[in-house]
Amino acid sequence: MRIKTIICIVLIVIIGSCNHVSNNHNINGFYVSSDASDFTIKRILERKKLIAATDYGSINYLIYRGEPIGYQYEILKDFTTHLGVELELIIENDISKGIEMLNNNEIDLLAMALTVTSERSKHFSFTIPIMTTRQVLVQKKPDGYHKMKTADEIESHLLRNPLDLANAKVHVQEGTIFAKRLQTLSDEIADTIEVIIDPRDVEDLIHAVSQGEIDYTVADEHIAKVNGKYYRNIDVKTTLSFPQKIAWAAKRGQTGLVDTIDNWINTFNKTLKSRLLYNKYFKNIRSRKIVNSEYNSYSGGSLSPYDEYIKNSSKIIGWDWLLLASMIYQESEFKPNVKSWVGAYGLMQLMPHVLEKYGLDSKASPKEQIMAGVKHIRYIDNQIPDEIADSTERIKFVLASYNCGLGHVLDARRLAEKDGKDPNVWTHNVDSCILSLSEKEYYHDPVVYNGYVRGKETFNFVRQIIERYNIYKELIND
Incomplete structure (x- = not known):
């Protein structure tokens, strides 16, 4: 009788274990249950996409030379790569609307660097902290x-x-x-x-x-x-304030998703990549190039060790070599190995995907870098509308597009036309509209398709290159 009882108990345990396993699903290598707490992570894995909301600005998410970057964006990309799913980002700078989207199941995750509070914890399931911060005046x-x-x-x-x-x-x-x-x-x-x-x-x-x-x-x-x-x-x-926790938020009760993220964050935070990413966005000084008296040292006729490459390459696009030289100085100060905080490399500060487009990488020689940059300028020029016929103005549009991406420049043209300005003239027309694209009122305008851009950088980029070019023409005997 005792033996029969033991066998019966063992069978119950085995049957129970089998039932438990049958309620789990292996999706993309991740086991998730059918419980409500695992609903969101199950939905993400089945659709092979994480939908998250974050804010558009100079830190969390932005477009730089046609390539998305940002602290929240890069962390989210790493997490979705870990999950084996795509990332769909919805831009929302209004925290209240982001919360509404989360509650309405329009998004899976609110990645707006929310401060964790006891009141908010009543309404959301927070991940473990991504970072800590303080409130400052x-x-x-x-x-x-x-x-x-x-x-x-x-x-x-x-x-x-x-x-x-x-x-x-x-x-x-x-x-x-x-x-x-x-x-x-x-x-x-x-x-x-x-x-x-x-x-x-x-x-x-x-x-x-x-x-x-x-x-x-x-x-x-x-x-x-x-x-x-x-x-x-x-x-x-x-x-x-005292130090406060910053975290992502999921809908209340979605512990399956939060646990998955927490496990990943615990591992990610111990990596060198995590530290480098933080330093990239919060500790590096983003320098701005300006014209100064050092240009007088070039009056002897030689601007750089690469003058001959610049002269030969400039013929391909029909530019004065001094204009191309001014652009290269703006980008790299003639330093062939310089790497920017976002990964742009070399004399022409080309992003990795652009270098790859022309069959190059970070080992490219100065001559190859300049040639790739010129080819990219020619590519951009071919995309600029034919209505911009004046060669001087067209160069400014090319420079602006090289800096912030053609999409943002076309947005500025549409804004200019809407505002009664000349969309084919940069100076005092489209340039003022590129400045406006850092203001919510304008980058949310229906004629704007590519969103926020820090327009002041592009405005200064074009202005400083042209000003320096004029100085070079006066000082360099060519």
């Missing part, structure tokens, strides 16, 4: 700060103590946790901080501080520091 440095003799003189004009925020007006992005933090600070200092909920996103508000349109805003420290490299007249050193 963004304020404008005093006018003429660069002429002040001491750091203390600059400091005397800046707020460093939260007590000094009494009666201040602080603009914060709608849907963020910044307003709640300021309200808590207001209670702690027993004084009023006027919090103005603003529909603009964080980077737009930082720009507004730089321009003197508003006095203060609040941002996550990592975003504030990156923008501080663009806007040298802002200060981001005043912290308003």
